[in-house]
Structure formats: C-alpha cells, structure tokens
Amino acid sequence: MTGRALLAVERIADVAGGPVGMERALAADMTPARRREFCAGRVLARRSLARIGVSPPEGIGWTASGAPRWPNGATGSISHSSGTVAVIVDAAPARWGIDIEPVGAVRADVALALCAPGELNTLAHALGRAPDDPCVWAMLHTAKESAYKAQDAAGAWRPRESRVDAVAVAPRAGRVRVAGAATARGRWWIREGLLCVVLRAEEMR
Incomplete structure (x- = not known):
C-alpha cells in the first residue's frame, strides 16, 4: 500500500453511526438490510478518511457507475459481504479496489x-x-x-x-x-x- 493508504475491516454490527449529507438521500429508499450495509461502509470510510487527514462533511456519494464518489484529495474502495465491511482509503492519487x-x-x-x-x-x-x-x-x-x-x-x-x-x-x-x-x-x-x-x-x- 502507499504511505497514506489505510485499510479497515469490521463486522457491520460493530460499526455505529448513520448517513450524513448526500448519503441520507441515497439511503432513503433502501431496504433495511441494504441500508445497514451502505451506512456501515460509509461510516467506516469516513472514519478512515479522518485518520489520514481528509474530512468529507457532505458524506460519500455515488458516481454514475455506482462507485463511491470520494472527496477531493482522496480515493478508495468499499466492499461488504456476510455481515462484514472492508474499506481502503488513500490520500494519494492511487486507484484501489477491495x-x-x-x-x-x-x-x-x-x-x-x-x-x-x-x-x-x-x-x-x-x-x-x-x-x-x-x-x-x-x-x-x-x-x-x-x-x-x-x-x-x-x-x-x-x-x-x-x-x-x-x-x-x-x-x-x-x-x-x-x-x-x-x-x-x-x-x-x-x-x-x-x-x-x-x-x-x-x-x-
């Protein structure tokens, strides 16, 4: 990984918090299970970004392809499956997939x-x-x-x-x-x- 990249993996049930900013509209029509996955991914991603000095006050949205829309100065990737969420974020101009x-x-x-x-x-x-x-x-x-x-x-x-x-x-x-x-x-x-x-x-x- 690059010097500013940060990896985090947690159980979805252990990630407390909800959507902020633009994330609220994205989560509004989701099923409860999908909403839990989505919110856990966004919360863990925002916490990880904060640890590398990046703050997305309006949250992390979606691109046209459905990928996370990262704030300026950051990149990353999110995945969730079987009650687990995994996130990688980076303050360098790298392209990550998880x-x-x-x-x-x-x-x-x-x-x-x-x-x-x-x-x-x-x-x-x-x-x-x-x-x-x-x-x-x-x-x-x-x-x-x-x-x-x-x-x-x-x-x-x-x-x-x-x-x-x-x-x-x-x-x-x-x-x-x-x-x-x-x-x-x-x-x-x-x-x-x-x-x-x-x-x-x-x-x-």
Whole structure:
C-alpha cells in the first residue's frame, strides 16, 4: 500500500453511526438490510478518511457507475459481504479496489464463466490447490471484481479478458495480480471464512 493508504475491516454490527449529507438521500429508499450495509461502509470510510487527514462533511456519494464518489484529495474502495465491511482509503492519487467474499459462496459454474482459457488450472497450481477447491473459485471472482473496482468500474465487466496470478506466502495469505487491458497488484488473505483481495491499479504507460 502507499504511505497514506489505510485499510479497515469490521463486522457491520460493530460499526455505529448513520448517513450524513448526500448519503441520507441515497439511503432513503433502501431496504433495511441494504441500508445497514451502505451506512456501515460509509461510516467506516469516513472514519478512515479522518485518520489520514481528509474530512468529507457532505458524506460519500455515488458516481454514475455506482462507485463511491470520494472527496477531493482522496480515493478508495468499499466492499461488504456476510455481515462484514472492508474499506481502503488513500490520500494519494492511487486507484484501489477491495472485495470480500465467503470462500464457499462462488459456484463452480460461476468460476468457469469468469475464466480465460487455462486460467483455472494455472491459478490452482500457483496456489498449491486443486482446480475444484472453492478457494480457487472465490479467488477468481474476488480478484477480478477488485481489479474492476480499481479501474474505476468504468464500462462493462469483462472478466474473461483478464487473468489472475496469485501466490501464497502463508497458509491463508499471499500476493495477487490481475492483468488484462490494465494491471492491478496487491494482496489476499482469508480470515474467518472470508476471502479479501485488495488491489492497486498500475498507471498506464
């Protein structure tokens, strides 16, 4: 991560607080469950921004693509799943993507639909796992979703046009790269059954 980047992961039930400013209108018509996820993500993001010296008094809105609209001087990404919210924020002009997913939540047919030719077997070998391991399926989905977010979620999601390369540097953690029209690099880890991938997009040369 960059020198000003900050990562935070918490249970949604432990994040107290509600929407502010423009967030109130965005949350008004949400279902109660979606509102809890949305508010937890925004509250944790605002607290994290404050820790790196950025204050968004009007809250964090949405872009046309549905991605968070970060205040001037900040970037980041938000994800929530299975009662957990994960946030990364940065005061540097970097493009980040974060995604979390329960290891067993991605089905085999979904994973296969995301793959470039030969990608599943190559990734499984690199991770020291079998191609039918749910962790490999989750890695494909979560890494590609994180890379899409890091590329500003612009345009259609074309997961088969990118490839995931990952290695394990510990039993439940490692490094990951997603390469396609653009490249994003970062790390992954598994904690309490949740896979988290955080990536930073490389600048185009």
